[in-house]
Amino acid sequence: MPLLLGFPLMIHQSENALEARAIEASRFALNHIETMLDSADLAANAVSQLSGKPCAEAERALRLQATSRPFVRSVNLTENGVIYCTSLNGSVRDAEEANAYAGGRLRLMAGNDVTPDRAVLIYRLPEKSKSVLVGIDGQHLKNILQLVSADFATVSLLIGDSRMGGDGMVSEFAPNRHLVRPIATSSRKYPFTMQAANPDGMRLRYLMEHYLPQLGLLALLGTLAGVGAYKLGLRALSPRVEMGRALSAGEFVPYYQPLVRGDDYEWCGLEVLMRWKHPTDGLIPADLFIPYAERSGLIVPMTEHLMIQTCRELAPHAKRLPPDFHIGINISAAHCMDLRLIDQCRQFLSAFPAGSIVLVLELTERELIEPTDVTDRLFAELRGLGVKIAIDDFGTGQSSLAYLQKFHIDALKIDRSFVAMAGSDVLSRHILDNIIDLANRLNLDVVAEGVESTQQRDYLSERGVQYLQGYFFGRPMPIDPLLQTLKQAPPG
Known part of the structure; x- marks a missing residue:
């Protein structure tokens, strides 16, 4: 009877613990990425009045923002769909590709000409025919995703059709049937979503790693079920x-x-x-x-x-x-x-x-x-x-x-x-x-x-x-x- 009554309870507790970890990891990552984008927004607003002006006049201000704002890697100005001035290379002529931005504001890229093998998050501040583009190094995003992707949770950043996981690689987003009950948490300030879930089979792994001694005690020593519950409580101690x-x-x-x-x-x-x-x-x-x-x-x-x-x-x-x-x-x-x-x-x-x-x-x-x-x-x-x-x-x-x-x-x-x-x-x-x-x-x-x-x-x-x-x-x-x-x- 202790085994029959205790096993379903352990399964339920494992599911709740895994889901709570996924929610906590997702919210933690969302708050930190919003902080990065807040810094990018401040940088963009600081130079927005320079959009349309010659690059020679704006270049110094762009570099000041790129070097003084946390997380900001580059600041760029556009006009009529063309990037014409950057904090890194000065005068350029590159296409802005405004339609590639989720909500017209965010774009997650696998890399660019400066760092082709490292992801970059672009924040866009549009204003009529002009805009400011602020680049955030993908290494910062990777660090956050690795920090929160603990043993029992997989956390990803979703922007438009792009996805970035803890490995720092950007790929096209597609639903993963191997994830159990994925939890999506969307930012209220910016068009991005954090997805946290537990891989298929993780519930059994978690149960076996955390409750196997209790299962043995319930099966062999039913009279010591109270001691087993006490040990379970000790294992559930908070950090x-x-x-x-x-x-x-x-x-x-x-x-x-x-x-x-x-x-x-x-x-x-x-x-x-x-x-x-x-x-x-x-x-x-x-x-x-x-x-x-x-x-x-x-x-x-x-x-x-x-x-x-x-x-x-x-x-x-x-x-x-x-x-x-x-x-x-x-x-x-x-x-x-x-x-x-x-x-x-x-x-x-x-x-x-x-x-x-x-x-x-x-x-x-x-x-x-x-x-x-x-x-x-x-x-x-x-x-x-x-x-x-x-x-x-x-x-x-x-x-x-x-x-x-x-x-x-x-x-x-x-x-x-x-x-x-x-x-x-x-x-x-x-x-x-x-x-x-x-x-x-x-x-x-x-x-x-x-x-x-x-x-x-x-x-x-x-x-x-x-x-x-x-x-x-x-x-x-x-x-x-x-x-x-x-x-x-x-x-x-």
């Missing part, structure tokens, strides 16, 4: 509950990635990265759990715990660190809601000899920080403590330029996606050079993340980038390997 348990158990640990000077490649600091030392799944990287931590409100106590651990591990070795050693720690919008961060930074600095380290707080941009009386006081007092503020992954977030206007920023960290193209991809090289030029004009330090080759290192050094970080100089590591590495000269 927030699991992370709360991990925080109490001290499973979140610091890993350190070295920072070197751009002129002589000597060690001058490090970034503290959080890793989850899970008892069964092993070491989990931050990008798999930090977004959940931010949404669940656990990021603040997790970061406080990380700072305490960092003090405990590094402070006893302060005399072995180079002078003015930089220690970077990531913070999010949640840290700026009250003034507790001031006391945490004060305690952190007090653990080291006065003036021996420089604490750098790196602002992430997954959530927007709005200026308030609290944030004004927070950043003022942090500055009084000698704490520096940096914008992390500059050029890819939602609010990089807004932060430069609203807050006193000391440094920009260039995202690894731009550094990876240094010296090869023309567009990314222009963006990279413009970010460095912007930082120099604003008298800000520049940190380049993701340096993995001699070519990238030399390119950045030649342009006066003050600090470099990446696998070329050192991978994230625990405290003991870090201390051993600091004894040796870094690769130059």
Whole structure:
């Protein structure tokens, strides 16, 4: 009887869990793609008055939008169905193909002349016989689709007759009979749809992976059905509950990635990265759990715990660190809601000899920080403590330029996606050079993340980038390997 009664219930629970995962993944992806298109819309509106004007007058403004707006790869002007000016190549003569745009506004292409093997999303802002076309790199779309396409969900972007999946490939859309109960979520702002579903046979796989022990218990030990239900409840814990348990158990640990000077490649600091030392799944990287931590409100106590651990591990070795050693720690919008961060930074600095380290707080941009009386006081007092503020992954977030206007920023960290193209991809090289030029004009330090080759290192050094970080100089590591590495000269 326990087996006969419990098995249908397990099937029902599996279906609900899979459908809930698909809905959550679809909505998450839709919100992020809308954010990308919002950025494209701002760029298009900023130059819309230039449509019809000679390219020589408009080219500079187009390039400014392409380099300053997050996610924007190119900005183009059209007149009478002809693209006549682009931010990349200046004056051109190409067909606009207005009829190819879904709702007259969006077009998903498998590639173009600049990047034939990488998808591009085109946003169109029409106005009578003129229009503005804004290109968004398909890599951003691919990253989002891969992030949300977990083990039990397949998420696709649908625009008109085109489809893009987590592999980044664009194809003609056709209903897939191998998907179970596909869920379509359409944007209310732009003509695109997210489709999330579970492949055929996934229900049985999910059931077997999550409920097989319970099925055995129900079949062999019916009298222990209550224990089986209890185990089932434990398996259904939410990510927030699991992370709360991990925080109490001290499973979140610091890993350190070295920072070197751009002129002589000597060690001058490090970034503290959080890793989850899970008892069964092993070491989990931050990008798999930090977004959940931010949404669940656990990021603040997790970061406080990380700072305490960092003090405990590094402070006893302060005399072995180079002078003015930089220690970077990531913070999010949640840290700026009250003034507790001031006391945490004060305690952190007090653990080291006065003036021996420089604490750098790196602002992430997954959530927007709005200026308030609290944030004004927070950043003022942090500055009084000698704490520096940096914008992390500059050029890819939602609010990089807004932060430069609203807050006193000391440094920009260039995202690894731009550094990876240094010296090869023309567009990314222009963006990279413009970010460095912007930082120099604003008298800000520049940190380049993701340096993995001699070519990238030399390119950045030649342009006066003050600090470099990446696998070329050192991978994230625990405290003991870090201390051993600091004894040796870094690769130059």
